[in-house]
Amino acid sequence: MTFEKYKQVRDYTIQLCSHLETEDFVVQASAHVSPTKWHLAHTTWFFETFVLKKYLTEYKEFHPDFSYFFNSYYNAVGERTVRDQRGLMTRPSVEDVFDYRDYIDEQMQLLMGRSLNEEIEQTIVLGLNHEQQHQELLITDLKYNLWLNPLYPAVLNIREYSAQKSRGWQKINEGLYSIGFEGNGFCYDNEQGRHQVFLEEFSISTNLVTNGEYLEFIKEGGYQNPVFWLSDGWAWVTENQLSLPLYWKEIEGKYKCYTLDGLKELDLNAPITHVSFYEAAAYVEWAGYRLPNEAEWEVAAEKLNWGDRWEWTNSAYLPYPRYQKAAGAIGEYNGKFMINQMVLRGGSVATSAGHSRKTYRNFFHPQFRWQFTGIRPCQK
Known part of the structure; x- marks a missing residue:
């Protein structure tokens, strides 16, 4: 160093x-x-x-x-x-x-x-x-x-998404797979404890859900229908009177969103972002899909393009087998947060390049959506 x-x-x-x-x-x-x-x-x-x-x-x-x-x-x-x-x-x-x-x-x-x-x-x-x-x-x-500033200040001109190809599905065969970090480079302790998992055959979307696709969910009353929502998610939606993703605004019948480069017209082809786990789960329920668990995501990662959005998984944030928490204050870095949070995988446009690796385990509470979070559907 x-x-x-x-x-x-x-x-x-x-x-x-x-x-x-x-x-x-x-x-x-x-x-x-x-x-x-x-x-x-x-x-x-x-x-x-x-x-x-x-x-x-x-x-x-x-x-x-x-x-x-x-x-x-x-x-x-x-x-x-x-x-x-x-x-x-x-x-x-x-x-x-x-x-x-x-x-x-x-x-x-x-x-x-x-x-x-x-x-x-x-x-x-x-x-x-x-x-x-x-x-x-x-x-x-x-x-x-x-x-929240009505001037919608522009302070950073960062690329908030890259172009996506038309939707497709990547099939992953049933089998026994190894997940977790391996190698000599840096990783966090929560990535360690490489272990085997058995996965049944599944398919995962090659693309993230777009703003346009999510808008269809909104227009069909997705935020008003409890059928699509987990119980905690529905309580969160109703308590906060939510009807749109974070940073979206409907102005004179048109949708706009706040970016770090100011208020912009909503790009329907861009991947949806700033949605909570609850919103991601509700969308895939409405669309007839599901969210991948983190093992499925990691196994499929080598065959996918990812990095625009942190991708919600359906996995609770828990320690891997043989997880070892470091001694002293450094040990408080990850281990004590392994409760009541959901795992996200991939990385986003705000993520440092070295942190966008397939074994990186990000984690947030299910109601949070201020990160660049997105949705990748999965199906049987």
């Missing part, structure tokens, strides 16, 4: 913020998203807490309160700011946070100029992958934080 590689990842986080106004850094529109300023600081806190304080003997803390301000969920590290109050922290300032990043980068350069053992190297690699995860969250959180 070179400092140049470290800096390349860190600099991309700053690049994502290049078109923001100071006020954009602070806003937090919901408890499940975070302000941009917080992402910049928390990723820095990770290196300070798990690398510099542990391995650089002469290290001097940047600020005694920053560990409290920018800890996310690591109970073993100590107390932290309440999650839904991150947007209330006007102090420390955005300038202070950039100074914090510069200071930590200087200290990391000092450390990385020395001979590092395998433990330190692995922790730095984990920290960089952690930052890449937060780069994706920064993008999706920023979109959620800004879409």
Whole structure:
């Protein structure tokens, strides 16, 4: 691991913020998203807490309160700011946070100029992958934080989808298959425990569900008919009075959607995005299909094009056989979240390239839809 590689990842986080106004850094529109300023600081806190304080003997803390301000969920590290109050922290300032990043980068350069053992190297690699995860969250959180602004600000010109071919089906034969990470590269602990699964024959769509296809579900009363919905999903729809995917707006009889490049006409050929697991499950029920489980998705992945959207599976997020949680605070990274969440596979237009691998196990609660999530139907 070179400092140049470290800096390349860190600099991309700053690049994502290049078109923001100071006020954009602070806003937090919901408890499940975070302000941009917080992402910049928390990723820095990770290196300070798990690398510099542990391995650089002469290290001097940047600020005694920053560990409290920018800890996310690591109970073993100590107390932290309440999650839904991150947007209330006007102090420390955005300038202070950039100074914090510069200071930590200087200290990391000092450390990385020395001979590092395998433990330190692995922790730095984990920290960089952690930052890449937060780069994706920064993008999706920023979109959620800004879409309530009636100006519909354009802040990032990213490709939100690629062209799809006409729908087809990929058949997967019945058999015994191995799933889980193998190889010498980096992976998260939740990908480990490679094991065999038996799958019956099935077919999976070569394409994702499009906006146009999902619009048919809407027009046929999909959001008003409880027959298509799981019980929890129907309760969620009715409680929140939902009738459209996130970021869609019906204006004078036409559908538009908010993108990071502003409000756009709805592209009917683009893959549907920002739908919850509940919406994905309701759509495939209406269409006469089903969602794949995560083993089916992984086995089929080599024969599919994927990466535009995180794809909901019908699998609960649970540990693989022989899963081993890391010791100490690092062990809180994945293991303690293996409850009440659903697995997503693939990657999205906001995902770092190295994280779009077939064994990567993303996970969210079934009602969340602020990520670039989509639907790939499956059938017997």
